[in-house]
Amino acid sequence: MLKMVAECMRVSLGAIVVAVSLLPLSRYAAAADAWPSRPIKVVVGFGPGGANDLVARAVAEGMARELKQTVIVENKPGAGMTLGADFVAKSAPDGYTIFTGAGGIITNPLIRTSMPYREGDLVPVGMLAVSPSIIVVAADSPVKDLRELIAMARQPRGINFSTAGTGSTPHFVAEMLKLKSDGGKIEIIPYKSGADGMVAVLSHQVDATSEASVVVIPPVQGGKLRAIASTWDQRISALPGVPTAREQGYPDIFIGHWSGIFAPRGTPEPVLEQLNLAIQASLTSASVRARLVPVGIEPLPGNRAAFLKFLADERRRLEPIVRAAGMKED
Numbered sequence: 001m002l003k004m005v006a007e008c009m010r011v012s013l014g015a016i017v018v019a020v021s022l023l024p025l026s027r028y029a030a031a032a033d034a035w036p037s038r039p040i041k042v043v044v045g046f047g048p049g050g051a052n053d054l055v056a057r058a059v060a061e062g063m064a065r066e067l068k069q070t071v072i073v074e075n076k077p078g079a080g081m082t083l084g085a086d087f088v089a090k091s092a093p094d095g096y097t098i099f100t101g102a103g104g105i106i107t108n109p110l111i112r113t114s115m116p117y118r119e120g121d122l123v124p125v126g127m128l129a130v131s132p133s134i135i136v137v138a139a140d141s142p143v144k145d146l147r148e149l150i151a152m153a154r155q156p157r158g159i160n161f162s163t164a165g166t167g168s169t170p171h172f173v174a175e176m177l178k179l180k181s182d183g184g185k186i187e188i189i190p191y192k193s194g195a196d197g198m199v200a201v202l203s204h205q206v207d208a209t210s211e212a213s214v215v216v217i218p219p220v221q222g223g224k225l226r227a228i229a230s231t232w233d234q235r236i237s238a239l240p241g242v243p244t245a246r247e248q249g250y251p252d253i254f255i256g257h258w259s260g261i262f263a264p265r266g267t268p269e270p271v272l273e274q275l276n277l278a279i280q281a282s283l284t285s286a287s288v289r290a291r292l293v294p295v296g297i298e299p300l301p302g303n304r305a306a307f308l309k310f311l312a313d314e315r316r317r318l319e320p321i322v323r324a325a326g327m328k329e330d
Contacts, residue, residue: 035095035271039070042261043088044100045081051131051214051297052259056100058291059128062282067274080104080167082116085262089121093266095275098125101262103169103255106315110322111167112329122262125272126279127300127307129292130256131212132232133169134242136225138201141208146229146248149208150181158185160206162197165190166330169257170197172318173210173231175325176253190330201225212257213239213296232256238296254317258300260307276304 044056060071076084081104088099137143153159163170191197194211219225227242245253283301
């Protein structure tokens, strides 16, 4: 009898231990099932009005419809979007504070001597969109395409190319052009912003620059600038007549002003998946596409695995360019 009682106690005790061990998991699942129960904040690492801000606000509206919850967009610009990224990296990993990041997520750690957060502190959730970088010259420039620009760089005078500063997407475009010019002279002229760099082209202070399609489309359509190449892997809907660098024989001149969503490390996997599905639903909606495509922004919905691969590929491509150019923070 005593042996039977002891055995029953042992079994009961084991069941209690198992039940207790499952408590955190059950709470985790319950929390994920209840998410989202309050407003979600999307932090943008740039100021209002830029491509990333436009994308974030359009997608946030679609996510709010999908999740049946308020989604608030908050701008935290500064330090090449590092301030906003650091804020989110140090936020609670509960899915209620997420970050709209861009290429600086990859390039800032490669260029800066120190970072306020570790790279693994932000977890990729999903790709949003890309505003392809468009190489432009003045409307009255003799240059009609990418081959002619590179041919000009090989002349004794060379060319001047404006950028938005060290590590900016135009800077990477200029360095890619350097690598393809076979010893041509490309003088990189840094400005405070991409808008300033475009003004330099318009006023003939420099020969060329590149900027996000959403920025260059108005002066291109207004006949003030000539678009000679898109640096994405396919033509964009808003500028169908502009060939890609790949089409012109330069597949390695490939980069875009992309944006994606990141969450603090430790955010529950079910929440990350729900966020990704809401992002994809938003990007494929007719209303969001109608806001983005006409201004030169291409929605790029995809699962988390596809976004992780994209980020890995970007780092693999851009890190050698950083080293070859000796890019360092200003």
